[in-house]
Amino acid sequence: MSKKTKILLVDNDVDFIDLNKTVLENSGFEVAVAYAGREVMDKVKFEKPDLIVLDLMMEKHDTGFGVARALKADPVYKDIPILMLTAVGSETGMDFSQELDGYWMKTDDYANKPLSPEELIKRINELLERNKKA
Amino acid sequence: MEEPICILVVDDEKGIREGCRRILVAEGHKVDVAENGKVGLEMVKNQHYDLLVVDLMMPVMGGIDMMGHVKEIDPDIIMIVITGFATIETAVDAIKHGAYDYVPKPFTPDNLIAVINRGIETRRLRLQTRRLMEERDQKLLEIANEKSKMHAIINSMADGILVINRENQLVLWNPAAIRMLNLHEQPESGRDLPEVIKNDGLLRVIKKACSPEAINYTSITEEIELPPPESKTLMVNVSVIRDDESGQDLGLVATLRDITSLKELDKLKSQFVAMVTHELRAPVSAIEGYLTAFLTGAAGNDPQMYKQMMERARQRARALLELINDLLQFSKLESKSAVRKKELLDISGIIINTVELLKGQGESKDLKFEIDVPESLPLIEADKTEMEQLFTNLVSNAIKYNVKNGKVMVSAKPNKHFLDIKVADTGIGIEADCLPCIFDEFYRVSCPETRYTTGTGLGLSIVKKIVESHFGRIDVESTPGKGTTFTVRLPIKQRK
Numbered sequence: 102m103s104k105k106t107k108i109l110l111v112d113n114d115v116d117f118i119d120l121n122k123t124v125l126e127n128s129g130f131e132v133a134v135a136y137a138g139r140e141v142m143d144k145v146k147f148e149k150p151d152l153i154v155l156d157l158m159m160e161k162h163d164t165g166f167g168v169a170r171a172l173k174a175d176p177v178y179k180d181i182p183i184l185m186l187t188a189v190g191s192e193t194g195m196d197f198s199q200e201l202d203g204y205w206m207k208t209d210d211y212a213n214k215p216l217s218p219e220e221l222i223k224r225i226n227e228l229l230e231r232n233k234k235a
Numbered sequence: 236m237e238e239p240i241c242i243l244v245v246d247d248e249k250g251i252r253e254g255c256r257r258i259l260v261a262e263g264h265k266v267d268v269a270e271n272g273k274v275g276l277e278m279v280k281n282q283h284y285d286l287l288v289v290d291l292m293m294p295v296m297g298g299i300d301m302m303g304h305v306k307e308i309d310p311d312i313i314m315i316v317i318t319g320f321a322t323i324e325t326a327v328d329a330i331k332h333g334a335y336d337y338v339p340k341p342f343t344p345d346n347l348i349a350v351i352n353r354g355i356e357t358r359r360l361r362l363q364t365r366r367l368m369e370e371r372d373q374k375l376l377e378i379a380n381e382k383s384k385m386h387a388i389i390n391s392m393a394d395g396i397l398v399i400n401r402e403n404q405l406v407l408w409n410p411a412a413i414r415m416l417n418l419h420e421q422p423e424s425g426r427d428l429p430e431v432i433k434n435d436g437l438l439r440v441i442k443k444a445c446s447p448e449a450i451n452y453t454s455i456t457e458e459i460e461l462p463p464p465e466s467k468t469l470m471v472n473v474s475v476i477r478d479d480e481s482g483q484d485l486g487l488v489a490t491l492r493d494i495t496s497l498k499e500l501d502k503l504k505s506q507f508v509a510m511v512t513h514e515l516r517a518p519v520s521a522i523e524g525y526l527t528a529f530l531t532g533a534a535g536n537d538p539q540m541y542k543q544m545m546e547r548a549r550q551r552a553r554a555l556l557e558l559i560n561d562l563l564q565f566s567k568l569e570s571k572s573a574v575r576k577k578e579l580l581d582i583s584g585i586i587i588n589t590v591e592l593l594k595g596q597g598e599s600k601d602l603k604f605e606i607d608v609p610e611s612l613p614l615i616e617a618d619k620t621e622m623e624q625l626f627t628n629l630v631s632n633a634i635k636y637n638v639k640n641g642k643v644m645v646s647a648k649p650n651k652h653f654l655d656i657k658v659a660d661t662g663i664g665i666e667a668d669c670l671p672c673i674f675d676e677f678y679r680v681s682c683p684e685t686r687y688t689t690g691t692g693l694g695l696s697i698v699k700k701i702v703e704s705h706f707g708r709i710d711v712e713s714t715p716g717k718g719t720t721f722t723v724r725l726p727i728k729q730r731k
Contacts, residue, residue: 127534136686217527
């Protein structure tokens with residue numbers, strides 16, 4: 102039996118994590134969780150996930166951008182694909198676009214919340230496929 | 236019709252006096268006579284004359300004497316001397332004393348009329364000259380006044396002004412413009428614009444206003460950014476001044492307005508909207524996620540799991556309602572600053588009632604409540620509803636973030652000019668690095684203990700707004716693992 106794919110879910114919304122952890126586990130993934138940006142690095146080191154689902158705007162001083170930058174700047178972890186999620190689109194006048202961020206890799210993806218469990222699994226699988234080829 | 240010319244004839248010889256009068260009246264003039272210099276001088280003092288015809292040799296006061304005095308009264312009067320000693324010396328002497336001309340005796344009516352007519356013409360010219368001079372002086376004064384008025388207005392304007400001529404030279408500016416553009420020295424008038432102003436953005440807008448495409452616009456308005464260290468945003472309006480007839484450009488006027496603080500407000504507003512959006516979306520997407528998982532069976536087939544999910548969905552729905560209430564409260568506080576309904580209040584009852592009402596929420600944790608509030612307190616001037624809101628938020632936080640078998644302590648006592656109200660708990664406490672943020676909108680301390688506690692992140696922002704609108708202050712002390720104490724100080728308005 103092959104090793105399960107491990108996903109790290111990062112979000113400050115406990116319900117988002119609880120729900121998607123259950124859903125992902127039911128779909129055959131192994132799931133680790135982090136509730137704040139500052140927990141991510143330790144979790145990544147410890148859990149060695151195959152993919153990270155990262156919420157963009159977790160807290161005022163602790164955004165997903167900072168986490169993504171730190172990961173992409175690290176030679177060991179820069180290749181872990183990131184699925185960045187945000188609940189805040191450009192319609193609010195705040196720009197959260199991956200194009201603005203130089204660290205963004207083409208192996209990564211970006212999705213708007215809310216995101217149904219099926220959609221999340223679909224995006225995770227697509228991203229994993231893309232990275233297998235790359 | 237023109238005013239008649241007024242002539243005074245002064246001669247001691249009645250024949251000459253009357254003869255002159257007859258001749259001059261026939262010419263259409265108004266004529267008075269006097270028999271000597273003294274009488275004549277009195278008449279000049281009381282009445283206005285254009286011409287004076289005066290005999291040199293008279294008893295009481297002679298012509299030379301009289302002329303001296305008359306000139307002091309009216310320097311523009313035309314004085315014509317009648318002299319029996321028609322010598323060059325007397326004539327010259329008379330003219331030295333201010334006479335305009337002289338008529339030697341004996342004279343014919345035509346002699347007199349000719350001299351008088353010349354005198355009248357001169358008088359007219361003298362008066363006109365004087366009037367023009369006065370007008371000119373008045374105009375100059377008005378111009379000077381206008382100029383200093385304009386100067387004062389332009390210099391005291393908060394907006395910066397730059398006037399540029401068609402040669403692209405700076406010809407006028409005000410201190411606000413110097414300040415905004417941070418020009419270290421006062422520029423000289425007539426310097427080429429690019430020599431004085433180094434900001435490319437501003438130069439570009441000015442150039443654009445001068446371009447042929449701009450002919451259809453009356454003015455151009457653009458925002459320009461000043462680079463650090465200024466880091467300001469200016470709104471620049473450039474109007475081209477055109478000659479109405481020829482359509483030729485005469486120059487341009489640029490006004491500068493510092494909109495840095497407006498931009499900042501705008502940014503704050505956008506951030507607030509973004510945060511509200513985020514906060515509203517989070518519970519809705521959680522509820523939606525749970526419902527979808529429930530309906531599709533995506534979470535497996537454990538009924539206990541689904542029951543838990545539905546319970547969480549309900550909690551999030553309740554939290555969303557709370558959030559909407561808090562948002563309404565929040566915007567009400569923002570807009571209400573001017574129309575707050577303040578009355579003299581004894582808030583002891585409000586505090587005690589609030590604690591009683593909220594006690595139920597602490598049952599599951601078996602909390603103990605200690606209330607140390609006297610039955611009557613000095614009066615404060617406050618909005619009753621807002622006071623209820625204030626203590627509800629503080630006490631419910633003390634309950635929400637408490638531990639099992641913990642305590643909630645509420646006390647109130649006067650302290651000099653203030654009323655100190657303390658709301659303390661023995662809860663989880665707040666880390667020191669989080670303390671500065673707890674009054675920020677939507678800020679919630681994230682820690683494992685509060686992961687499943689719902690909250691809007693607005694409770695303490697509302698508390699702070701209420702306290703500040705009542706001229707009070709709020710302080711917080713906290714030890715992680717031991718508890719948190721909020722102290723609200725409100726000014727006492729009246730002692731009992």
